[in-house]
Amino acid sequence: MLFLSQAQELFFFHDVSPGSCFFMPKGAHIYNTLTDFIKSEYRRRGFSEVVTPTLYSTSLWERSGHWEHYSENMFTVTCEPHTFALKPMNCPAHCLMFEQRVRSWRELPIRWADFGALHRNEHSGALGGLTRVRRFCQDDAHIFCTPEQQLESSLKQFEEHWELNPGDGAFYGPKIDIQIRDALGRQHQCATIQLDFQLPIRFNLQYTGADGQMYRPIMIHRAVLGSLERMIAILAENFRGKWPFWLSPAQVMVVPVGGGSETYGQEVVCRLREAGFMADIDDDRGSTLNKKIRSAQLAQYNYIFVVGEKECASGTVSVRTRAGKQLGQKSLQEVMRSLNELRQTRSNQEEL
Incomplete structure (x- = not known):
C-alpha cells in the first residue's frame, strides 16, 4: 500500500508527527468523497451534524469515566493550573449537548453525527500505516433514544445471518460488530453499533416521558465506515489502485x-x-x-x-x-x- 500511495500521490507519514497521516490532494479527494457519501446518508436517515471542540479539561473525562480507564492513551496539555486532553472520542461532548436543556420523549431518537479529529496515544510499536494511527476521523454518531427503541428488534428485522455472543459486550453495554476482510484476507472491525447505559447515568441525562415523569435515555454509539483512515487502507488494498470512478482521484x-x-x-x-x-x-x-x-x-x-x-x-x-x-x-x-x-x-x- 505504501508503494501505491507514493505512485498515486495519495498520502504519506513523517517523523514530525508520528502516526498522523498527511493526505495529498488526491488522497484528500478519496477522504472527502467517503465523508460526503456518509453525509448524504445522514440526511436520508434523520441524522444532524454537530461540531465539537478537540481539547477538553480533564474534568470532563473524569466525569465520563474515561480518565480512570483510558488516560494513558490520551494526549494531555498542561496550562497551569489546568490539564487538558485531546479527545479520543466524541461521546462525552454529545452528552454535554444533550443536557443543555430539558428533552421531551417526542424528540427521541436524537441522532447527532460528528466528524471531529480524534487523537489516541497508540504505542509506536502498534502503529501500522493507515490501519493504526494516532490522529484519525470516524463517521461517528450517537443516538439518544428510549428503552423501547432498541437493537435486538432491529436485528430481528435484519434479513442476513447474525450470531449472539453472550458475555462479549464492551464496557458500555451490548454491541453489534461488523467484521470485514481485505484483499489480503486480514479481518478488520469497521462498523460498530453499541448500547451505552453508563454515560447517561454518569451525566444524569433525562427526558420527559409522555406521562410527565423523568426517564433515563439510552445512548447508542455507531459508526459505519469506522475510521476513515482504516477504510481507505482497506479500499486501497481491495482496488489495488484501480479506484471505481465515483471514488477515483484520477477520473x-x-x-x-x-x-x-x-x-x-x-x-x-x-x-x-x-x-x-x-x-x-x-x-x-x-x-x-x-x-x-x-x-x-x-x-x-x-x-x-x-x-x-x-x-x-x-x-x-x-x-x-x-x-x-x-x-x-x-x-x-x-x-x-x-x-x-x-x-x-x-x-x-x-x-x-
Whole structure:
C-alpha cells in the first residue's frame, strides 16, 4: 500500500508527527468523497451534524469515566493550573449537548453525527500505516433514544445471518460488530453499533416521558465506515489502485492531438472540473499519442478523452478506458451525463 500511495500521490507519514497521516490532494479527494457519501446518508436517515471542540479539561473525562480507564492513551496539555486532553472520542461532548436543556420523549431518537479529529496515544510499536494511527476521523454518531427503541428488534428485522455472543459486550453495554476482510484476507472491525447505559447515568441525562415523569435515555454509539483512515487502507488494498470512478482521484485524462486541439482540450477540462470531476490534461508536445495514452493508463485514470481536429469541430471526445477499450466518439454533453450517473450511482462499471 505504501508503494501505491507514493505512485498515486495519495498520502504519506513523517517523523514530525508520528502516526498522523498527511493526505495529498488526491488522497484528500478519496477522504472527502467517503465523508460526503456518509453525509448524504445522514440526511436520508434523520441524522444532524454537530461540531465539537478537540481539547477538553480533564474534568470532563473524569466525569465520563474515561480518565480512570483510558488516560494513558490520551494526549494531555498542561496550562497551569489546568490539564487538558485531546479527545479520543466524541461521546462525552454529545452528552454535554444533550443536557443543555430539558428533552421531551417526542424528540427521541436524537441522532447527532460528528466528524471531529480524534487523537489516541497508540504505542509506536502498534502503529501500522493507515490501519493504526494516532490522529484519525470516524463517521461517528450517537443516538439518544428510549428503552423501547432498541437493537435486538432491529436485528430481528435484519434479513442476513447474525450470531449472539453472550458475555462479549464492551464496557458500555451490548454491541453489534461488523467484521470485514481485505484483499489480503486480514479481518478488520469497521462498523460498530453499541448500547451505552453508563454515560447517561454518569451525566444524569433525562427526558420527559409522555406521562410527565423523568426517564433515563439510552445512548447508542455507531459508526459505519469506522475510521476513515482504516477504510481507505482497506479500499486501497481491495482496488489495488484501480479506484471505481465515483471514488477515483484520477477520473479523466484529456489528451489533445495536434497544437490546434489544445485550446479545446483545456475547455473540456474546465467543463469537467466545473462539474466536480477530477480531470487533467496532458499537453506535452514532446510525447506521442500512444505514450500519453499509456502514461494515463499506468496512472489509473478511469477514462482517457482524446481530442483532435475532428472532435474540436463537432464538440465531441474519443473515449478510452484505462483497460484499453475504445468506446468511440461521443458528444461531451452525453459523456458528462454518463459520468454524472456513474458518480451518483457509485457504480463500479467501466463502460459509459
